[in-house]
Amino acid sequence: MEKLLIEGGHKLEGEVEISGAKNAVVAIIPATVLAKGVCVLENIPNISDVTALFHILRELGASVRMLDKRTVEIDTTNINDPVVPYELARTMRASYYFLGSLLGRCGRASVSMPGGCQFGVRPINLHIMGFEAMGATVDIDAGMINADAPNLSGAGIYFDQVSVGATVNIMLAAVKAKGMTVIENAAREPHIVDLANFLNSMGADVRGVGTDVIKIYGVDVLHGSTYAVIPDQIEAGTYLAAAATAGGDVTIRNVIPKHLESITNKLEAAGAELIEGDDWVRIKRDPAVPLRSINVKTMPHPGFPTDMQPQITAMLTQAEGTSIVTEGVWDNRFRYVDELNRLGAKIQVDGKVAVVVGPSKLKAAPVKATDLRGGAAAVIAALAAEGTTEVEEIGHIMRGYDNIVGKLQSLGAVIELRTYPNEMPKAL
Numbered sequence: 001m002e003k004l005l006i007e008g009g010h011k012l013e014g015e016v017e018i019s020g021a022k023n024a025v026v027a028i029i030p031a032t033v034l035a036k037g038v039c040v041l042e043n044i045p046n047i048s049d050v051t052a053l054f055h056i057l058r059e060l061g062a063s064v065r066m067l068d069k070r071t072v073e074i075d076t077t078n079i080n081d082p083v084v085p086y087e088l089a090r091t092m093r094a095s096y097y098f099l100g101s102l103l104g105r106c107g108r109a110s111v112s113m114p115g116g117c118q119f120g121v122r123p124i125n126l127h128i129m130g131f132e133a134m135g136a137t138v139d140i141d142a143g144m145i146n147a148d149a150p151n152l153s154g155a156g157i158y159f160d161q162v163s164v165g166a167t168v169n170i171m172l173a174a175v176k177a178k179g180m181t182v183i184e185n186a187a188r189e190p191h192i193v194d195l196a197n198f199l200n201s202m203g204a205d206v207r208g209v210g211t212d213v214i215k216i217y218g219v220d221v222l223h224g225s226t227y228a229v230i231p232d233q234i235e236a237g238t239y240l241a242a243a244a245t246a247g248g249d250v251t252i253r254n255v256i257p258k259h260l261e262s263i264t265n266k267l268e269a270a271g272a273e274l275i276e277g278d279d280w281v282r283i284k285r286d287p288a289v290p291l292r293s294i295n296v297k298t299m300p301h302p303g304f305p306t307d308m309q310p311q312i313t314a315m316l317t318q319a320e321g322t323s324i325v326t327e328g329v330w331d332n333r334f335r336y337v338d339e340l341n342r343l344g345a346k347i348q349v350d351g352k353v354a355v356v357v358g359p360s361k362l363k364a365a366p367v368k369a370t371d372l373r374g375g376a377a378a379v380i381a382a383l384a385a386e387g388t389t390e391v392e393e394i395g396h397i398m399r400g401y402d403n404i405v406g407k408l409q410s411l412g413a414v415i416e417l418r419t420y421p422n423e424m425p426k427a428l
Contacts, residue, residue: 001422003392004405007414008364008385011248011287014411018236018254019045019402020070020229023307024191026094027168028198028229029053032074033060033101034175035202037224039074040067044229045402048395049092056088056095079105086112086143092399096165099127099147100172103136107150113143126166130157134170134177154179154218162187162300167214168195174216175204183214189301190259194230201225231255234307235401237263238376240283241311242408244272245318246383247287250411253280262304266312269294270319290359293321298328310336310377316356317345318384323356336374339367343381343389364389369396376401383413 020043030053032039044050046069054064054072060082063075082102089095089112102109113124124145128138133156136149154177159166167187174181186192188210196209202225205217236255243250244267257264257276264274264281270291273284285291293316298306306329316323317340327333334349341347342365346357364387369375375397382389391397394417397404405417 001392001420002394003390003418003420004379004394004397005388005390005416005418006379006382007388008246008362008383010246010383010412010414012243012246012250012383012408012411012413013248015251015253016239016407016411018231018239018252019043021045021191021194021232022047022049022400023164023189023232023234024194025050025229026053026092027097027191027195028227029057029074030094030097030101031172031195031198032057033062033076033079033098033105034172034199034222035076035224036221039202039224040071040226041074042071042226042228043231044070044072045232047398047400047402049094049399052088052092053094056084056098059088060084082106082109084111088112089114093165096124096127096145097168097172099131099145100169103131103147103149103152104173104176107152108148110144110146113140113145126159126161126163127169130166130170130183131173133157134173134181152177154181154216156182156184158184159186161185164189164192167192171195171199171206171214171216174218175199175206175222176220177218179218181216181218183216184212186212186214187300188212190230190233190256198225198227201227230259233259234305234373236260236281237305237308238311238380238401239407240264240267240281241308241315242380242383243283244270244285244291245315245380246413247285248412249282249284251280251282255279255281257281262302263308266294266296266304270315291315291319293319293323293356293358295324295326297326300329303328306330306333307373309333310373311380313337313347313354313356314340314377314380317347317358317360317362317381319356319358321358323358325354325356327352335370336377339370339374339378340381342367343385345381361386363387366390366392368392369394372396372400379404379408
């Protein structure tokens, strides 16, 4: 069993380099299936979700070769069996992106129902509706989603709710479909734009990304490409929130400041000092001065990202007054709150609203990572807590944060990854 041990009360100071975006790369890697040729992806984060996707590619018949620690060469020439079984898909939601890419390449696909963090209903119905509009036959049998479409055709598709996953999957299927596909009420997140840019670098014709109407003109062949993944907006926001919580002076490098505006605006409103450069953001905060209470509501891009909601809630435990955090995307993303309250936070949850009263004097206690971003929130709170906090179930955190221990150590945090023997069951 692995745990994080975090001694709180230390300011964060220095510089940290942001890795490639998890939410972009988990769509781009399945997209390589569509290429007739070799793809080279740069700025790849070293996270367990990426490792799982490489495992799936290899099981499908692809060649995956690391050229260096941040660059991978993927050759999907020999893929011929479009089936992703449960044991490969169960650890992550993004495995379902192989539905769109395999359907576009092979005309059929079978992928297990996805795993990943469980904090709300993640309906697959929008994906299925889009595939069926393009002429696919889709059924779910024994936990497998089976799609069959020997002749995919472009179609007009309207999502009655914004869905990043469905937008990605329809884009992947549509790039080689006959004719034009129009996605209305499409997701607009930076990683959607990054996926489109990668597809276009392979010869696709995707237009309108970054708006709520995406047009995709199908092409016959996609070629290989060399492409660099964008920096991770959420990783950058997490370190900014950590610095605002613990206090200090931290420069976040390899970022796109425009992608961070919804986050940095809230941090400034809470009293942190932000300075921006072309590809860096610096945050300063005196830990002796409490933050200011603010209200936050998560929304689809360009609103405040739901993937930053737990981290900013952890930060607001150190704000003076009452803050209101409203979750506008998922139904049940406050499971981590019990862990923060174990550390001494004063947070009450009513449905999709959390009321945070602070500043709280946090004290070390055993806590667990309930999910990827909830785990990040636990780490942030532990940085401000008195004593040494143990964070368990950290596999969630490793799914999305590249070298989080080393990066925090470089900023002066007292944190270590420790392995313990698994406990044996007690005798009856």
